[in-house]
Amino acid sequence: MTGTLHIVGLGPGGAEHRTPAAARAVADAEVVVGYGPYVTQAQDLLHGKQTIVRGAMGEEAARADEALDRAAAGARVALVSSGDAGVYGMAARTLARAAALPADARPEVVVVPGVTAALAAGALLGAPLADDFATLSLSDLHTPWETVERRLRLVAEAGLALALYNPRSKARTWQLDRVIELLRDARDGDTPVALATDVAREDETVELTTLATIDPTRVTMRTVLIVAGDSAELAGPWLIATRGAGVPA
């Protein structure tokens, strides 16, 4: 008798942007598995009766297997990610491993969506994603850098607003420098760019700058970069993508 695995997006930070479905999946779980800081993000849902498995950065495959193994053995398991588990979170990796199991050894798996960082950052800024947008990860850990660069050129040429995830870490710095170069080639220097860091957390910061003036060293691995699309404008305190919305009726 197999159990159930919920792959849960906790939203960007505190409980106010975490859905009831996500909260219930964690509160009802017998086993909660996650990268340490994400387990901490769900701290208010831990009640002393759950088995807690905190993992480290880089051990995502082991966490996916542990969550699947425990669910396959009959437990109700919640595997938690920040934001939406299906957007650069644990869902894809874990489902791929679940799919490789024989169907009768595979636990029931439910993916619980969440508010991804781009949406929370967008709300803080106004409505920069209200016209079409793309989310891109700048990590070349699993995707060849040529692919990242090719995609970026095309979406920049399309004039879409961009939400850039994993833009920079201590060890990975030249990638963002290169992306800024590419964006400056494709778009105006005065294109608004926002650095949203630790969104919906206590130490949340938002900095508004431009493609011409951005200081990449202000960007951390907890920053989402929002690059305005070609329909966006600064109006009052907000960055707003218009799609005709700016036209008074």
Add this chain to the structure above:
Amino acid sequence: MTGTLHIVGLGPGGAEHRTPAAARAVADAEVVVGYGPYVTQAQDLLHGKQTIVRGAMGEEAARADEALDRAAAGARVALVSSGDAGVYGMAARTLARAAALPADARPEVVVVPGVTAALAAGALLGAPLADDFATLSLSDLHTPWETVERRLRLVAEAGLALALYNPRSKARTWQLDRVIELLRDARDGDTPVALATDVAREDETVELTTLATIDPTRVTMRTVLIVAGDSAELAGPWLIATRGAGVPA
């Protein structure tokens, strides 16, 4: 003394994917403004003491003004959208109008993010948005069709997963036919395509098809179309975008 306007994303359907911040903004409001079906979506948060203003399709500008006027006059107002108000919702239009007000007549405005339909549809399907993706609206009501088509060609060429909003209505049918043509030119015929309709509602349906075999007449204005990116694969019951996640560690 001006009031406060919360522009609220209610999430895709029922209360289980609606954040506490969204629920609180509506429950605490003195005035709730929205397109009729979205007000109904928040029915469980109405308690008889709020003034309710239900608007009709096509009257978005009037709703934005009504919400702003009432907030400017001192009320706590919640303007509700389905999904995320900043993704093809009421946020951009309303902020643009707020920005046009003199700063001292402008109410405090807060945008409350929500789970947009693409994320909820993605979770149902597995993890099709786990690699890079773009959201595009196929509506040419405010954006010239040439712009829609140009953006689509470029993101299709980039191989991104696509979440297509507003794909088809009774009056607007040729646009989706044309988009399918363009996608067939750019991508393989066996590219998985999912039609997710009324996601997270009682009558939710998900159909999995391909670019070669999609029947556009199955698509309604309440459908989000997910077109798999070039890194996606069908594995077990799921559609999974891999970004290296499919590679066993």
